Amino acid sequence: MSIRxxxxxxxxxxxxxxxxxxxxxxxxxxxxxxxxxxxxxxxVDKCYAHGKLLPQTIFEACLTAAPKHHLTVGLGDQVRxxxxxxxxxxxxxxxxxTQLVTQELLKxxxxxxxxxxxxxxxxxxxxxxxxxxxEVTLNIVESGxxxxxxxxxxxxxxxxxxx
Numbered sequence: 001m002s003i004r005x006x007x008x009x010x011x012x013x014x015x016x017x018x019x020x021x022x023x024x025x026x027x028x029x030x031x032x033x034x035x036x037x038x039x040x041x042x043x044v045d046k047c048y049a050h051g052k053l054l055p056q057t058i059f060e061a062c063l064t065a066a067p068k069h070h071l072t073v074g075l076g077d078q079v080r081x082x083x084x085x086x087x088x089x090x091x092x093x094x095x096x097x098t099q100l101v102t103q104e105l106l107k108x109x110x111x112x113x114x115x116x117x118x119x120x121x122x123x124x125x126x127x128x129x130x131x132x133x134x135e136v137t138l139n140i141v142e143s144g145x146x147x148x149x150x151x152x153x154x155x156x157x158x159x160x161x162x163x
Contacts, residue, residue, distance in 0.1 A: 025050060028084030030140045030155040034077050034116070039069045041155050048142075048153035059151045063098055067137055067156035074162045077116045079138075083155075085110055087142050090152060095139040096122075105146055120161050135160045 027043040027050075047054065047062035054062070073079060083092055091107040093100060096119055106112060119138070123130045138157050144150030 027153065028087040028142075030084070030087065030157075031082045032071055032138065032157045032159075033080040033082070034071055034073050037071060039071045039157055041067075041069050041157055043153040043155050044068075051152065054151045054153070056149070059148060059154070062154040063095075063139060065154075065156065067158040069156075070158040070160055072162040073116045073119075073159045075117055075120060075132075079114055079116050079119065079159070081112045081114075081138075081140060083110055083140065087140075087153070090142055090144055092140060092142050093146065095141060096136050097139070100146065101138075105143065116159070116161075119159060133161070 027048045029040050029042060031038055031040040042048075044062055044065050044067075046058065047065065081094065088106070088108055088110045091105040092109075093105055094102045094112065094114075101114065101119070102112070119136050120132050120134075121130050122133050136159050138159055140155040140157075141148075141151055142153040144152075
């Protein structure tokens with residue numbers, strides 16, 4: 001009876017290893033935390049090139065792709081963004097949709113904090129007036145520069161303004 005059990009165990013382990021080798025390589029993770037709530041995301045489908053540059057057309061499509069994850073954020077809450085050290089090595093930046101939130105490349109930094117009020121306040125480029133929006137898409141972009149020409153991956157999380 002124990003030989004049969006051992007053979008079954010070895011077979012199950014072998015099948016598990018075969019299944020794991022067939023899986024895609026995981027992408028580095030990005031986590032957004034507000035208070036005690038967190039959302040962890042992998043890069044958007046087809047928006048991570050495993051260390052290679054994303055073509056410009058794919059980068060632009062990734063910026064407009066719909067996020068899979070969301071988090072409710074109150075005005076005045078601190079939004080904390082943490083990234084995998086592998087992602088931080090090349091550098092990363094934050095964008096509210098297509099508008100940069102960070103004015104510098106965050107190289108070798110795995111953590112960034114900002115006030116939610118800055119994310120939910122959008123300024124009209126023609127009139128200069130500020131308005132509050134109900135939701136924003138936070139794009140975490142692995143990039144070698146601020147231009148978007150050296151982009152390696154995009155992680156997206158929708159932030160919904162709560163009360």
